Structure formats: structure tokens, C-alpha cells
Amino acid sequence: MVMASSVSFLGPNYGLQIGNNYGSINAQFLLPDDSGAVNSISTVPFERDPGFIEPGLLLQHVADICSKPAARLALVGPGGIGKSQIAIEHAYRTHHNSPDIWVFWIHASNSARFELSYRMLADEVKIPARIDPNTNIFKLVHDWLQDPKHGSWVLIVDNLDNDDFLRRVPSSGVPLSSFLPRCQHGSVVFTT
Template sequence: MKSGGIWDIFPCVVIKGACDYADSHKTKVWQRYAAATAATCMRTFLDNWIPSQTGQCTGPWFYVPYPENESFMGRESILQKLQQQSMKPASKMALNGLGGIGKTQIALAHVYWPHKTSPDVSIFWVHAHNAEKFRQSFVSIAQECQISGSFDPKADILLLLKRWIERKESGRWMIRTSFLACRRNQ
């Protein structure tokens, strides 16, 4: 009963052993037997299970935490400059300006453009507001892409991701980093 409905939230297989079948017939006598049969069934299942995907998953990937803003308009000249610059190999771009002027919306319009026009390009959005958010973004990307070793808490995720993304098989990619810079007048 406790696992009923979990597959609606998380894709999984639930294997249980039942030791009572109604409120009037509850007894602890069969609990160990039910646990043992469930464990045996799980072991047999795992021994015979062949995963549908072996190794790492393949892309392209689109890892952007925000939906496209369908009502975004304007800023065509800025978007054209970004698009031209992004066509160059190993290009780097930066949007800067005061808070609230639309940098994130421009960046979103820019990352959804290659997603539509070049669906073979992987796009990753990395939060870099602080060191922890930066690291967690890369952990999430590594786990989403099922990079070997990414679920090991002792692994150097940044190095794993760097090596993975540099491989030819990883294809073309773009990383969009968002960060918040504050400057104090002194």
C-alpha cells in the first residue's frame, strides 16, 4: 500500500511481499516470510533484467530550467549579434547591464533559437550565482546525461563533465551561464 502510485511520480518497478490481506486478518507471523519472498523475487528480477540502454545516454541535450517566453519581442539587433557570434567556433559572449533590463529574457531567446534551428546542438544552462549553485548545476547536468561516475559523491564532477564534453562523440554544445554580479559604490 505504501508504494502504490509511486510509479506515477518516478518510473520504477515495485516488488512487495504481502503478509496480510484485510484489516480483520492482520498478523505479524507471516511478515518475515513475505519479506524473504519479496527479496528473492527482486534478486531474480535483477539477475534477469537487461537494461534498455547500456552505457551513457546520447544527446543532444537541452538542459534549460526556464520555459521559452513566447511573448518576448524586440531586441532583434542584440539577438542577431549573439547569433552571429555563436556561429564562430569556441565563441564567448557576455550580456551585462543593470538588473531587470531583460538579460535573462535575451539569453532565453538566444538559447531557444539554436534549439529550434540546430536540434543537434546540446544546450546547457549553468547557474553561477555562487560556487555551490555552479557546482550543483554541473552535478545535475552530469547526472542528467548519465556520465559515468557522476553519481559517486567523491567524484570530481567538473573534471568528469569537462572530459565528457570534450569528446568528439558529445557533438556540438553550448553552455549558457547565468550569474549575478553586484558592485558596491564605495
């Protein structure tokens, strides 16, 4: 006797088990979406400091400058005075007050960390070409950020104490500094 039957498991892969089966199985498998459609996120790698004491109106001044189109701002001073803490607090406030704004953290203490941060950014926003080993990751991220369809963003370039690596011209023929985007829907905050 031949039995023909069909079983469907509903929901996101809910209850899919296969033992001895003598009929057909119709199953829906939900795979991770890699289409590039991602909600805005924050990639700040540090926890917010609950004991942060605002230095006067400085954070409001940072927010005011960064709210202008194509803004660039540098927090400059000797090590240990709190430049990165100000950037961290600005990032958390920005993402809290405007959850549709992307907040990206770039480590810029050297070229290797800078490149790794760009690669991590490409992974976070799921840029399809990021997996191609021949892709210029700097151009890829730059072009993604320049595209207004991805929305507004803040790029925090932290620990840029020595920008020599940004000014050197590598084999690509273009200095890395040219891949720090400047557009109407984004702002860049440097700590140095």
C-alpha cells in the first residue's frame, strides 16, 4: 500500500522534524535576509557612562554643529581629557533622539584598525559587494554612505592622533582621506 500525504509546518521553521517519512513534505525555510534592507543602528563599541558629567554646553554645541548638512567637527586636546567620552555620549544621544540616524564608530589609531572598522561597517549594513576580496572596502563604504537613499548618519572617527596613514597614497592611487564622506545627509566627528 502506498500512502501519499503532504505536511506543511507553519511559522518561521516551526516544528520541522523528519523521522520516517513516506510522503512529501512542504516546508518553508526562513533564511537570513542579506538584501541590504537594514534598520538604522549604532556601532558604538562602548557602553554609555552612567556617571557622565556634561561639560557645560559642549554637547549641545556638538549636536548643533552636527545637525548642519555635511558637518565636520574635531574634538582636539591632550589624551585623557574626555574627547572620546564626549563623542560616545553624543552618539548615544543622537541615536536615542533620532533612531532613524545611523551612528558609526571608526577606530582610526592606525591604518589596520581604520580598515577593519570600514569592513565591520560594511558587514553591519550588509553591503552586498563586501564579500568580494577584490573590492576596495573604503570606496564601497564611502559610496554607500554618500547614497541618500540609506538615510542620515553620523560617522565618529576616534583616536585620529596621527593622520599620516590617511594622507599617504596607496596602490589604489587615492589617499584614504578621500574616503571620508562629505554629503548633505551625514556628519563626521573626529577625536584627536
